[in-house]
Amino acid sequence: MPAYPPRLPVADRFVLTNATLPAVSVDGFAAPAREGLVSADLMISSGRIEAILPAGTAPAELPQADLNRSMVWPCFVDMHTHLDKGHIWERRPNPTGDFPGALDAVRTDREARWNADDVRARMAFSLKTAYAHGTSLIRTHLDSLAPQHRISFEVFADLREEWKDRIALQAAALFPLDMITDEAYFPDLIDTIVTHGGLIGGLTQMWPDLDQRLDLLFRAASDNGLDIDLHVDETQDKEVLTLKAIAEAKLRNRFEGTVTVGHCCSLARQDEDVAKQTIDKVAEAGIAVVSLPMCNMYLQDRHHGFTPRYRGVTLFHELAAAGVATAVSSDNTRDPFYAYGDLDAVEVFREAVRIIHLDHPLDTSARVVTRTPADILGRPDKGRIAAGLPADLVLFSARSWSEFLSRPQADRIVMRNGMGIDRSLPDYRDLDPLMRDPD
Numbered sequence: 001m002p003a004y005p006p007r008l009p010v011a012d013r014f015v016l017t018n019a020t021l022p023a024v025s026v027d028g029f030a031a032p033a034r035e036g037l038v039s040a041d042l043m044i045s046s047g048r049i050e051a052i053l054p055a056g057t058a059p060a061e062l063p064q065a066d067l068n069r070s071m072v073w074p075c076f077v078d079m080h081t082h083l084d085k086g087h088i089w090e091r092r093p094n095p096t097g098d099f100p101g102a103l104d105a106v107r108t109d110r111e112a113r114w115n116a117d118d119v120r121a122r123m124a125f126s127l128k129t130a131y132a133h134g135t136s137l138i139r140t141h142l143d144s145l146a147p148q149h150r151i152s153f154e155v156f157a158d159l160r161e162e163w164k165d166r167i168a169l170q171a172a173a174l175f176p177l178d179m180i181t182d183e184a185y186f187p188d189l190i191d192t193i194v195t196h197g198g199l200i201g202g203l204t205q206m207w208p209d210l211d212q213r214l215d216l217l218f219r220a221a222s223d224n225g226l227d228i229d230l231h232v233d234e235t236q237d238k239e240v241l242t243l244k245a246i247a248e249a250k251l252r253n254r255f256e257g258t259v260t261v262g263h264c265c266s267l268a269r270q271d272e273d274v275a276k277q278t279i280d281k282v283a284e285a286g287i288a289v290v291s292l293p294m295c296n297m298y299l300q301d302r303h304h305g306f307t308p309r310y311r312g313v314t315l316f317h318e319l320a321a322a323g324v325a326t327a328v329s330s331d332n333t334r335d336p337f338y339a340y341g342d343l344d345a346v347e348v349f350r351e352a353v354r355i356i357h358l359d360h361p362l363d364t365s366a367r368v369v370t371r372t373p374a375d376i377l378g379r380p381d382k383g384r385i386a387a388g389l390p391a392d393l394v395l396f397s398a399r400s401w402s403e404f405l406s407r408p409q410a411d412r413i414v415m416r417n418g419m420g421i422d423r424s425l426p427d428y429r430d431l432d433p434l435m436r437d438p439d
């Protein structure tokens with residue numbers, strides 16, 4: 001019999017023996033690590049991890065599957081996505097492949113096509129995909145210009161309920177912060193976010209009155225008990241640096257909620273001393289940073305007829321070294337902001353390793369799609385393997401980093417509550433009716 005895939009025991013209590021675990025994503029178990037990988041037996045009982053034991057020590061009388069050194073990860077966390085935009089590429093491509101082209105194409109599509117049925121069908125397609133790939137927690141941003149905010153948040157709330165046993169969902173309202181003084185719009189947006197248990201999102205620019213707008217944002221978040229998740233400095237223009245202003249605003253307003261920022265691309269274009277001052281301020285303010293390497297590589301430094309010089313990503317290592325919580329995530333999938341993508345955290349991780357140099361050493365790198373994003377999203381029960389937690393696991397044939405990062409791991413097994421799930425991906429043909437021109 002081939003060593004992989006293993007035959008999983010059909011039993012309430014069983015053991016996965018001889019597994020290789022990324023130690024950074026495991027709690028309550030210590031063993032000698034090699035490149036951050038440890039060997040262990042996982043005892044599973046009634047769908048939960050009962051114990052993590054040194055390899056070869058699990059009770060022999062229990063049904064067993066010998067994993068033969070296969071890697072086992074916890075289910076993934078994808079902390080910055082755009083499920084509402086996903087999969088519109090076929091009907092609304094981005095002809096220039098750059099940021100302005102994306103904004104324009106999405107606005108046209110949203111205004112023409114994003115009714116509740118359309119948003120629901122595309123979001124459900126994305127959730128099926130992410131689930132099949134092994135993700136159990138997702139935060140999405142929702143384009144929230146009126147009247148879209150109400151449509152998308154209602155659909156989101158329905159899907160959050162429908163999917164609650166498979167994927168935990170969070171949503172942040174994405175709106176341009178220059179709308180914050182619009183008295184017809186902003187209170188209604190806050191009401192929608194509060195009603196549906198969301199977060200306040202937004203996109204910052206170098207407005208002359210940026211600080212005042214940020215104060216309004218922090219006050220609104222504070223008054224309504226909302227956390228904040230912003231799109232920040234998604235540009236190669238080194239004159240753009242709202243990140244420092246956000247950190248200062250959090251400190252100035254003594255904001256007690258969580259603040260997460262995504263992208264922060266222009267930070268990588270700053271002179272060393274300017275970047276250091278910003279990074280120190282972000283660390284002092286306790287702001288978490290999520291990098292979106294695939295989308296950044298795609299959109300940033302794109303000029304027709306020119307070869308890109310920059311990778312587009314933020315100063316990930318420097319932020320992490322300063323003590324900032326850092327993670328990576330999918331961002332957009334098959335929409336004008338990113339033509340590709342499948343909400344597959346393994347792809348995100350593999351690409352992040354290459355683009356951000358998360359390797360040499362890889363010892364703790366697995367944290368960026370597991371433990372750290374789970375902590376940032378306030379879900380310390382996700383993104384790790386620990387006794388007492390559900391046996392939500394992803395089993396790979398790969399035994400080492402080289403094997404893991406060299407293939408797409410399409411033959412992985414996803415286990416939820418101790419049982420292998422059907423990993424069939426939804427068929428793109430299911431989306432065909434949404435791609436036709438409306439009558």
Ligand SMILES: O=c1cc[nH]c(=O)[nH]1
Nearest residue numbers: 082085231295332337
């Ligand atoms: O990267 C981005 C920025 C704004 N909106 C998106 O959907 N993606």
